Amino acid sequence: MKNNNEKFYSLPDLRYNYDVLVPFVSEQQLRIHHQKHHAGYVAGANASFEALDQARNKGIDLDMKAVLKNQAFHLGGYLLHIMFWKNLAPVNAGAGEPSGKILQEINDEFGSFERFQKEFSQTALSTEGSGWAALVYCKRTKRPLLMQIEKHNVNVYPNFKILLVLDVWEHAYYIDYKNDRAKYVEAFWQVVNWKKVEERFERVVGK
Ligand SMILES: [Fe+2]
Numbered sequence: 001m002k003n004n005n006e007k008f009y010s011l012p013d014l015r016y017n018y019d020v021l022v023p024f025v026s027e028q029q030l031r032i033h034h035q036k037h038h039a040g041y042v043a044g045a046n047a048s049f050e051a052l053d054q055a056r057n058k059g060i061d062l063d064m065k066a067v068l069k070n071q072a073f074h075l076g077g078y079l080l081h082i083m084f085w086k087n088l089a090p091v092n093a094g095a096g097e098p099s100g101k102i103l104q105e106i107n108d109e110f111g112s113f114e115r116f117q118k119e120f121s122q123t124a125l126s127t128e129g130s131g132w133a134a135l136v137y138c139k140r141t142k143r144p145l146l147m148q149i150e151k152h153n154v155n156v157y158p159n160f161k162i163l164l165v166l167d168v169w170e171h172a173y174y175i176d177y178k179n180d181r182a183k184y185v186e187a188f189w190q191v192v193n194w195k196k197v198e199e200r201f202e203r204v205v206g207k
Pocket of ligand 1: 033037167169171172
């Protein structure tokens with residue numbers, strides 16, 4: 001049996017300061033997003049394991065449907081936020097336009113970078129309730145495609161590799177943009193770390 005006092009997940013550092021993503025998000029917005037919301041999913045993911053361990057140690061039956069739904073939600077939230085922080089970069093320090101192989105791949109699939117941006121933005125804007133827009137890659141067809149994740153775990157294509165994600169939960173932008181998701185999505189394009197996206201792409205397809 002696993003030690004049920006052990007914490008399996010922890011909140012990772014952002015690797016940049018809270019004030020460097022202005023004007024995409026303010027220091028206050030980013031700090032709360034990271035320290036409260038992301039931290040909440042870390043706690044939720046750990047709690048889901050603790051609940052399993054306790055029930056197993058005591059031989060108590062679980063409501064598996066409820067437990068696993070909760071676990072999928074918190075693990076999804078925990079992992080997606082890690083990817084999100086990494087695919088952001090300060091303006092003038094890594095953020096910019098795509099180039100190289102990832103740009104070629106986007107052009108081949110979508111026709112142009114502008115067309116990709118439009119489809120990705122529309123994916124983000126039309127995500128129902130709270131969720132994520134993602135650019136993913138299918139190794140079987142060797143094609144990039146878009147994924148619209150509801151909550152943190154609904155509509156996920158199993159085993160498709162995520163290259164780029166955008167958090168469109170209201171908790172990501174309510175301080176800076178109130179309910180104006182479109183303005184937030186528009187600003188996102190200024191802080192995309194395309195080097196990181198390209199790195200992920202190269203890892204998936206092999207250099
Ligand atoms: Fe979030």
